[in-house]
Amino acid sequence: MLRILAGPLSAVVLVCATPDVARSDTTNVAVAANFTDAASEIAAAFANAGDHEAVLSFGATGQLYAQIAQGAPFEVFLAADDERPTRAVEEGYGVPGSVFTYAIGRLVLYSGEAGVVTGPETLEAGTFDRIAIANPDTAPYGVAAVETMRALDVYDALKSRIVQGQNIGQAYQFVETGNAEVGFVALGQVSQAETGSRWIVPRDLYAPIRQDAVLLKTGEANPAAAAFVAFLKGDEAAAIIEKYGYAIDR
Amino acid sequence: MLTADIWSPIRLTLELAAITTVLLLVVGTPIAWWLAQSTSRWKEIVATIVALPLVLPPTVLGFYLLIVLGPDGLGGLFGGLVGLRTFAFTFEGLVFGSVLYSMPFVVQPIRNAFEAIGERPLEVAATLRASPGDRFLSVAVPLAKPGFLTGAVLGFAHTVGEFGVILMIGGNIPGETKVLSVAIYDFVETLRWREAHILSLGMLVFSFIVILTVSMLTRRSGQRTF
DSSP states (O other), X not given: OHHHHHHHHHHHHHHHHHHHHTOOEEEEEEEEGGGHHHHHHHHHHHHHXXXXXXXXXXXXXXXXXXXXXXXXXXXXEEOSSSSHHHHHHHTTSBOTTOXXXXXXXXXXXXXXXXXXXXXXXXXXXXXXXXXXXXXXXXXXXXXXXXXXXXHTTOHHHHGGGEEEESSHHHHHHHHHTXXXXXXXXXHHHHTTOOSSEEEEOOGGGSOOEEEEEEXXXXXTTOHHHHHHHHHHHSHHHHHHXXXXXXXOOO | OOOHHHHHHHHHHHHHHHHHHHHHHHHHHHHHHHHXXXXXXXXXXXXXXXXXXXXXXXXXXXXXXXXXXXXXXXXXXXGGGGTOSOSTTSHHHHHHHHHHHHHHHHHHHHHHHXXXXXXXXXXXXXXXXXOHHHIIIIIIHHHTHHHHXXXXXXXXXXXXXXXXXXXXXXXXXXXXXXXXXXXXXXXXXXXXXHHHHHHHHHHHHHHHHXXXXXXXXXXXXXXXXX
C-alpha cells in the first residue's frame, strides 16, 4: 500500500513544494468586475515582468468597498468609479495621494445574438422582455446604464423589464445565457468577443466612468503592492487597458 | 419606520415559502410514501437524488437552473404558453428552484414518519378490508402527522433562508424576485446597516422559533430530526 502511494505522493509533495522554493511576494488586489479580463492579463504580464505576483478578487465596486471597510486583506483596490477610492482615503483605509485614474470605462448595449442591438432605437423600440444591468446601488456601470436610459427618455418604459446583476459580470452572464435578450455591460467585457451585436453608448449620455485605483494602507509596506501600482501606470499595462476598450487619462 | 424596502421582500419571501411548502407537500408525499414502502432497487438512487440539494453548493443548482429555465430550456419549451422567453427572473422560476432546493427537508421527515409506522397498522387495516388508498389516507397519513408538520415547518424555513440559488436566477427585481436574504445582502453592501439589522434580527428570531418548534414537535412524536 505504502509503495503504491509513494510515487503519486512524492509527486504531490514536489508540486506543493515548488512554489515555495521560487516564492515571490504576492499582493491581493480587489478588482471591479468590469475590469476582470483586462486585470487578468495585466496580472499575467506583471508576474512575467518581475518576481512579484498579484492575486485578484473580483466583485462590484460597492461590495468590494464594504469588504475593505470590514478589514478585507486587499492591498490595492481597482474600483469602477472615482468616488470610492477617494472615500477610502478619507475614511482611513487608503494611502493619501495614491489615488489615480487607471482607465475610463465605456458602456455598451450588448446582445449575444447578431442583429438584435443596432443603436438607441433598440431601446426605443423595446422589443425585448428583459434588459440586464448591474445593480445601480453598488456598481457604477449600473448607474451609467440608468443615466443612459433616462437621457434617451426610455427609463420609465423599460423600468419593469430591468433585471439586475449583483455586478456587471452577472449582468453580462444574464445576457450570455440568453435569459435577458439585451444588457448594458462594459466594453471591456465584450471587446474581445466577436459574435453578438452591440452599440457603444455615446459618452454624452452618461457621466464619465472614471475608474480610480488606490493603494490601501494594508499594502503600504508590501513592495509587491507598490510594484503592482507602478506596473499599472506603465506602458505595458496601458496597452492592455486600451486593447480592452478603455480610454486612458494621461 | 418600516418602509416598502423592507416590507416588500418580507411579503415576497413569505409567499414564496408558503407556495413552495404546499407544492412540496403535494409532490413530496407520494415520493416519501414510495421511498418508505418500496423494495425497488431504484429506491436508494431516487432517495439520493432527492437528498442532493443538501450537499450541492447552491451555485451548482443556480447555474443549472439558469440554463434549464432559460430560452434553450424550459423557458423556450413552455415559456411561450404564458408569454415568456425565460423562467429566470420570475416568481414562478423561483418557486421551481425552491421546490428542488427544499425537497429533502420535506421528503425526509415524512418518509421517516411513514417508516416509523411499521407494517403492523397497515396489515391490520388490510385484514379489515381497507383498500390501499384507504389504508394510506385513513391510517398512514394520520399516524405520520408529526412528520408532515416537521416537513412543512422545515421546508418553509429552508425556503425563507434560500440565498445562493435566488441570487443567481432572480435578477433582483423588487416585488418579484428580491427576497429577504437578497435584500439583506444588498443592505449590507450599500452600508444601509439599520435596515440590515432589522431584517437580520427578524430572521434570527424566526429561525430560533422554527428550530424550537421542530424540536418540540419531534420530541412529542419520539422522532428526532436534529
